Amino acid sequence: MIMQRKKHISHAIIYVVLTVLSVAFLIPILLVIMNSFKNKLFISTTPFELPNEQSFMGVKNYVEGLTKIHFFNSIGYSLFITVFSVLAIVIFCSMTAWYITRVKGKHTSFIYYMFIASMVVPFQMVMYTMTKTANVLHLDNYVGIVVLYLGFGAGMSVFMYSGFVKGIPTELEEAALIDGCSPLTMFVKVIFPILKPISITVAILNAMWIWNDYLLPYLVIGTKYRTIPVAIQYLKSGYGSIDYGHLMAAIVVALIPIVIFYFACQKYIIEGIVEGAVKG
Amino acid sequence: MQKIYKKKKYFAIFTLPTLIAYALAFVVPFFIGLYLSFCNFKTIGNAKFIGLSNFAYVLSDSNGFLAALWFTVKVAVVGVISTNVIAFALALLLTRGLRGTNVFRTVFFMPNLIGGIILGYIWQLLLNGILIQLVGADITYSATYGYWGIIILYNWQKIGYLMIIYIAGLQSISGDLLEAAKIDGATYWQTLRKIILPLVMTSITICSFLALTDCFKMYDQNLALTAGAPGTQTTMLALDIVETYYNRVGFAGVGQAKAVVFTILVFIIAMIQLKATRSKEVE
Numbered sequence: 001m002i003m004q005r006k007k008h009i010s011h012a013i014i015y016v017v018l019t020v021l022s023v024a025f026l027i028p029i030l031l032v033i034m035n036s037f038k039n040k041l042f043i044s045t046t047p048f049e050l051p052n053e054q055s056f057m058g059v060k061n062y063v064e065g066l067t068k069i070h071f072f073n074s075i076g077y078s079l080f081i082t083v084f085s086v087l088a089i090v091i092f093c094s095m096t097a098w099y100i101t102r103v104k105g106k107h108t109s110f111i112y113y114m115f116i117a118s119m120v121v122p123f124q125m126v127m128y129t130m131t132k133t134a135n136v137l138h139l140d141n142y143v144g145i146v147v148l149y150l151g152f153g154a155g156m157s158v159f160m161y162s163g164f165v166k167g168i169p170t171e172l173e174e175a176a177l178i179d180g181c182s183p184l185t186m187f188v189k190v191i192f193p194i195l196k197p198i199s200i201t202v203a204i205l206n207a208m209w210i211w212n213d214y215l216l217p218y219l220v221i222g223t224k225y226r227t228i229p230v231a232i233q234y235l236k237s238g239y240g241s242i243d244y245g246h247l248m249a250a251i252v253v254a255l256i257p258i259v260i261f262y263f264a265c266q267k268y269i270i271e272g273i274v275e276g277a278v279k280g
Numbered sequence: 281m282q283k284i285y286k287k288k289k290y291f292a293i294f295t296l297p298t299l300i301a302y303a304l305a306f307v308v309p310f311f312i313g314l315y316l317s318f319c320n321f322k323t324i325g326n327a328k329f330i331g332l333s334n335f336a337y338v339l340s341d342s343n344g345f346l347a348a349l350w351f352t353v354k355v356a357v358v359g360v361i362s363t364n365v366i367a368f369a370l371a372l373l374l375t376r377g378l379r380g381t382n383v384f385r386t387v388f389f390m391p392n393l394i395g396g397i398i399l400g401y402i403w404q405l406l407l408n409g410i411l412i413q414l415v416g417a418d419i420t421y422s423a424t425y426g427y428w429g430i431i432i433l434y435n436w437q438k439i440g441y442l443m444i445i446y447i448a449g450l451q452s453i454s455g456d457l458l459e460a461a462k463i464d465g466a467t468y469w470q471t472l473r474k475i476i477l478p479l480v481m482t483s484i485t486i487c488s489f490l491a492l493t494d495c496f497k498m499y500d501q502n503l504a505l506t507a508g509a510p511g512t513q514t515t516m517l518a519l520d521i522v523e524t525y526y527n528r529v530g531f532a533g534v535g536q537a538k539a540v541v542f543t544i545l546v547f548i549i550a551m552i553q554l555k556a557t558r559s560k561e562v563e
Contacts (some may be wrong), residue, residue: 001349010523014373021370022387025436027401035405047409065318092298099294104284111295118306120550122497124521124539128532129316130308131312137304151305154298163530183290187312229397236401244405258393269393272554273441274448277486 005010030254036061036248043244057245064255065235065246074231077142079257081227082211085149086203090193092150093202094195097161098187102170112162118155118254123215126152142225145217149210152277157202160276165191201272204265211258228254292528317536345538347512348520349545350549352529356495356515358431363438363491364484370439371446371473385447389440396437400453403433406503426514433501438494440485447482450476482557489553496546511558517542 034050035043049055062095066072100108128189130148132142141146168191192199214229222230231248236242262269284290312324317334319326338345370388374381391399407420407429417558420427453476477484499518502508508523510513513522521542525535 011378014376014378018373018381018384020372022384025387025391026390028406028436031406031409032402045412046403047414049460069294088301092301096298099291102532103282103291105286108329111299114307118302120547121306121543122500122518122539122546124518125543126306126309127539128525129313129324129520129537130305133304133309134522138303147301149304150298151301151303154306156297177284183285184293187294206545209395212397212500213398214395214397214503219390223480228394229500232401233397236504242475248405251401254398255394259390262390262393266521270385270444273392273444277445277490278448 001168004014032248032251032255033131036244036245036252037246038245040245043174045246061245061249065243065249066253068174068246069226069231069235069238069250071228071231071250074226074228075253076259077225078227081142081145081149081217082207084146085153085210086144086148086149086207089153089206090116090199093154093157094192094199095187096154097158097167098191098195100158101162101165112158115158119159127219129217130216134220140220141226142221147204148216148220149229152216153206157206160202161195161198164195168194197262198275200268204269204272206277207261208269213258282303304545313536314540315334316395317540318532318533320530320533322532330533331413334533335541337534338537338541343512345520345541346518347513348515351514352496354427354526355430355434355494355498356396359434359490359495360488361439362431363435363442364487366435367439367442367487370443370445370483371450372476374443385440387445391437392441394437396498397504398502398557399433399437402447402500403429403436404505419506423510423513426509429505430498430502430514430516433505434495437501438491442491445487445490446480449480453479468509469547485553485556489549489556493546493553494547496549517545 014148020028031047035047037057037059038055038061039057040061042051044217046055051057065102096111100111114169125244130152131140134144134148138144172190172194176190177183183187212229213227216224217227218230218233226234232247233248235247283342284408316324316327317325317328318331318529320330320334369386374385383399394402394515404419407425411418411425415421417425457475458471461475467475497518498516499522502514502519503518509521512520512523517538521538523537524531528535
């Protein structure tokens with residue numbers, strides 16, 4: 001009896017601690033949502049007060065702030081760049097990883113180690129020269145930047161795919177080749193479907209990086225095409241003084257796709273994170 | 281099989297798209313960048329070779345790079361320890377088989393999906409609101425405020441992420457082992473110290489280095505939350521490099537030299553990490 005009661009009490013304490021922490025984790029976001037409906041003058045002075053007759057703005061912050069910086073264009077650019085970069089990474093990096101893992105040779109192992117070494121290098125090392133290269137080659141638009149993301153994301157993605165390919169038996173490939181498949185058809189029909197779990201992981205890790213990336217799109221295409229993070233930073237630096245009402249509205253709208261993405265593929269995201277951390 | 285694969289045609293089809301993009305986005309910029317760190321330049325075309333003087337400047341300028349390095353180290357030490365301790369504690373609570381813990385896991389992990397720029401402004405609102413009421417000044421008023429602001433933001437962002445990795449580590453411990461300990465009369469703390477901790481050492485190593493590398497590379501959060509203010513007192517390494525490059529006329533070469541030193545530092549951390557994980561695997 002006493003043991004049982006002790007257990008109940010300790011469980012209750014754990015629930016209380018977890019609940020308090022969860023609320024603490026959610027407060028910053030709730031605060032932003034609440035303030036997005038208030039006049040900018042009240043946001044910086046009394047951010048913790050609920051909107052009242054004086055401070056309530058309705059959806060004015062949303063209408064004004066989002067049109068001022070063409071925020072819906074930004075959502076479009078972010079979506080386009082993220083979707084096509086992730087597709088390019090999944091298709092081309094899986095092919096490359098499979099090839100350099102299967103074909104043993106000096107050149108393939110050189111390529112492999114080169115990719116691994118590049119995973120470590122921080123973006124600041126190449127930010128200026130990459131931007132210049134992009135300018136010269138006319139990659140400084142929302143289509144060309146996909147090439148840069150493929151190139152800069154290749155290190156980690158090829159590495160993760162290679163690890164997976166090593167575990168695939170070669171008998172399947174041999175059978176397909178004997179049946180008269182060319183290596184390319186064989187890859188598409190046999191290997192790529194087997195790679196599905198790792199493809200999901202690679203896609204999620206890269207999507208999270210590219211969607212939230214700030215410095216690369218800011219430097220390469222930031223003056224013409226502003227992705228979501230660039231547009232939000234622009235609200236601060238692009239105008240004389242920062243309008244917190246507009247900023248809050250933009251943040252709330254920026255959070256919506258993230259929340260949808262999270263609830264739609266939570267299971268894959270969490271599995272992908274563990275996989276990525278343990279392998280990377 | 282190898283014979284068919286080795287045809288030049290297939291090498292080209294399978295690897296060239298990635299290799300070309302990789303060369304354009306990484307290899308070429310990397311080596312030009314390395315060369316430029318020994319130059320004085322405004323554009324790549326007029327770069328003048330000046331030997332090691334950029335590096336000499338970087339390593340002697342105590343207000344620039346070295347100050348940013350020291351600030352980054354201070355953030356990293358407290359950031360790595362606090363995120364890991366809290367994340368591990370939460371992972372322990374969430375793996376005790378209580379009902380409904382998935383909801384908590386969902387909530388704790390969510391901030392990790394939000395980008396650094398947005399996180400920075402979310403916390404600027406919250407922290408400025410608190411600071412203005414308590415001391416009548418905002419986060420840019422003092423480097424101490426900025427420092428703790430970055431630490432709090434970093435904890436909020438990373439705890440859920442590290443917690444997920446710790447949960448995976450804890451779930452891989454066999455239940456028999458814990459059962460046996462219980463039968464032998466081990467208390468919870470004894471089990472934790474003698475059984476659980478040694479078995480999740482790999483997770484601890486992984487998480488510590490993840491957090492460490494992350495702190496060293498932090499840029500977006502720093503830019504949005506404090507932008508280095510007051511002055512440049514809360515500038516971390518990555519922000520210092522970008523500022524030197526783009527906001528100080530004639531200092532592009534110094535900026536590139538800083539980036540090279542930065543790369544070397546991150547590389548050293550990665551090498552130590554590799555060694556640490558390898559030696560754990562042998563055990």
